[in-house]
Amino acid sequence: MNPLYFDHGATTPIRSEVRSAMEIIWNETIGNPGSLHDDGQKAADRVEAARSQAAQALGASPREILFTGGGTESNNLAILGAARHPRNNGRHIVTTAVEHPSVLLACRALEKEGFRVTVLPVDRDGLITPQQVEQALTPDTVLVSVMAANNEVGTIQPIAAIGKILRERNILFHTDAVQAVGKIPFSLKEWGVDLLSIGAHKIDGPKGTGLLYVRKGVRLAPLMHGGGQERGLRPGTLNTVGIVGLGVALTLACQEVNTANERWTRLRNHLWNRIQSEIGGVTLNGHPEQRLPHNLNISFDRVEGQAVMLELNRYGIAISSGSACSAGKHAPSHVLSAMGRPPEEAYQSLRITLGRETRQEDADRLADCLKEVITYLRSLIPGE
Structure with a gap:
């Protein structure tokens, strides 16, 4: 049987249109975008064309797009x-307990520098409320960071409502939209964010490339020092090939988001209905409705998620027992722990994430194999 891939929340295959655009750069563009000769300027033109592409896809201006490594x-x-x-006054940060480690650990680093960080708790579905954010604000709050959609359980946060509160108070608002872009429709204006993160490899683009939307007028201090690339905020030779791939991938993802959203929702619900009715002893993790359309995070009673993942791998099926960034760490998910799940339930979790090419017959094969695997693993439990 052909292998099946259900771990698109970790990374996605590069789609053909993106690969074709990147191959042109590999074959025809050898220059450094920072060089003044013709080869360099040809590469620079490619980068700026991709910047304009990304800006148009997001409804931003090219000047607001900053390319990063992911x-x-x-x-x-x-x-x-x-x-x-130094011109962003305030020493207080607000975030949530279910953020990606790159957010939580950045906030922890700031605490060591004397900043105060408020980490908002979530409910059993992984949600926070705009009221929680509002109540956490102080005259010293400089930044709020809330992810648009959770990378593990798929819960979508009320970003627009939070953005409205923060605009009225002139507090900077960042959202990690890595999992949300291309999965749910959104508008920068409606969300009211000042900073928004995207990674190309989550939207059928290349690994090692991303962008940060920086609203006009927002000031950032650079993390690295070197050349003046990307307005001095991200020095280093630009990844022309990756940037071109990101521009194409983001354009296609935003153009197709409504159709993809509807298809994924139908497919995910079909898979969930089969799992519930044919296997049983299963719990849905994350909000039942306010969730990413391609994400199904579940826990099977009395069976560890990692054991299920390894058994499915023998069938040629790839899924995840957590987020890719925590793979190999024998610790319960910090997201499920924050949602109030005890460690034994957190260890039982599986993340199934659909992709652009996932078909219903693929989902049915996964359901069939899951039924076999869960039945087998439960049969190994003494007394079962």
Whole structure:
């Protein structure tokens, strides 16, 4: 049987249109975008064309697009850069307990520098409320960082409502949108964010490339020092090939988001209905409705998620027992722990994430194999 990939929340295959655009750069563009000769300017033109592409896809201006090495770097630059800039007054940061490690650890680094960080708790579905954010604000708050959609359980946060509160108070607002872009429709204006992070490899683009939307007028301190690339905020030779791939991938993801959202929702619900009715003893993690359309995070009673993952791998099926950034760490998910799940339930979790090419027959094969695997693993439990 052909292998099946259900771990698109970790990374996605590069789609053909993106690969074709990147191959042109590999074959025809050898210059450094910072060089003044013709080869360098040809590369620079490619970068600026991709910047315009990305800006148009997001509804921003090209000047507001800053290319980075991925979502983690974008998150770090947004949080550390905003907090450390001397003209951004305030020493208080607000975030949530279910953020990506690149956000939580950046905030922890700021605490060591004397900043105060408020980490908002979430409910059992992984949600915070705009009222929680509002109540956490102080005259010293310089930045709020809330992810648009959770990378593990898929819960979508009320970003627009939070943005409205922060605009009225002139407080900087960052959102990690790495998992949300291309999965749910959104508007920068409606969300009211000042900083937004994207990683190309989550939207059928290349690894090692991302961007940070920086609203006009927002000031950041650089994390690195060197050349003057990317307005001095991200020095280093630009990854022309990756940037071109990101521009194409983001354009296509935003153009197709409504159709993809509807298809994924139908497919995810079909898979969930089969798992519930045919296997049983299963719990849905994350909000039942306010969630990413391609994400299904579940826990099977009495069976460890990692054991299920390894058994499915023998069937040629790839899924995740958590987020890719925590793979190999024998510790319960910090997201599920923050949602009030005891360690034994957190260890039982599986993350199934659909992709652009996932078909219903693929989902049905996964459901069939899951039924076999869960039945087998439960049969090994004494007394079962």
